[in-house]
């Protein structure tokens with residue numbers, strides 16, 4: 448968990464960057480991204496145990512693994528992804544299962560680190576001390592399950608880390624995705640809230656200590672199939688109006704590639720309709736992997752620049768969003784010794800966390 452000093456230092460860094468981005472917004476448009484992505488990974492200490500990471504992987508295994516045929520399905524999906532044939536890559540439930548097993552599992556571990564990064568900002572909401580209500584999360588493009596499992600893990604590690612402060616808000620997670628992920632996310636939710644499957648050789652002690660990642664009474668997740676770029680103002684108000692945290696993880700660049708104007712409209716609509724004190728989390732590939740062409744022009748804009756431009760405008764000090772945490776390039780590296788039937792990959796990401804402010808009155 449991030450301590451207050453670290454939260455404050457990240458906050459200061461974000462504030463400085465807000466001021467800098469106001470000055471350089473115009474001059475930076477379209478320039479090559481900085482070389483921050485080439486820096487060595489940060490040294491960091493983490494409260495996330497390897498046992499918890501293993502539990503996350505076991506959720507994917509228990510929910511989705513059917514046997515060696517899954518390895519063949521992963522190879523086929525990999526081929527379709529390589530050929531950028533996304534339609535075929537996600538064309539059957541077996542392929543969706545294979546995708547989640549192979550790619551979402553590693554992402555879920557990376558996102559566990561992300562939730563540790565932002566936990567210092569969300570502590571009051573997570574403990575239910577702000578509203579006494581469940582902590583409500585909306586994950587845009589989150590159907591494939593990485594967000595679901597990492598949020599369950601986040602609930603688990605914060606509960607463990609705060610034995611002396613056991614109060615924890617329930618979590619209400621809404622995934623929305625253009626693809627038909629519901630059968631997969633239902634299975635993952637069921638596995639996260641059920642007793643993990645143990646080997647028949649497991650000791651009596653292990654059996655006794657066996658508990659779900661998170662209890663059904665503390666964790667709910669649903670998955671809706673929808674194209675968020677077609678949401679009108681009323682839909683955004685209904686979907687995001689009472690949400691505490693909206694996540695857009697490895698999805699914003701995809702939305703921008705589909706339509707810059709529609710993505711800008713969605714972000715503006717979230718700005719109008721999200722409540723004061725709510726958070727917007729954007730995580731995506733760093734640097735040159737996340738650039739956007741506007742109107743088919745050759746010049747490409749860094750995704751982060753477009754995001755800041757929409758949410759903070761030219762005067763970040765008076766914008767409706769405050770950028771409270773930002774990092775252009777961060778690594779999540781898998782520890783040694785995790786057991787999983789499929790290859791897992793380290794993850795490099797850019798991260799930006801915004802908090803909705805109240806409108807400034809002159």
Ligand SMILES: C[S@@+](CC[C@H](N)C(=O)[O-])C[C@H]1O[C@@H](n2cnc3c(N)ncnc32)[C@H](O)[C@@H]1O
Pocket residue numbers: 550551554587588589590591593594623624625626673674675676696697698701702705
């Ligand atoms: C690269 S995947 C990332 C998945 C997941 N968030 C993760 O990080 O593992 C992008 C996701 O966004 C979804 N997506 C793309 N365009 C969308 C849209 N217009 N509306 C809703 N979901 C969309 C895709 O179906 C896919 O699940």
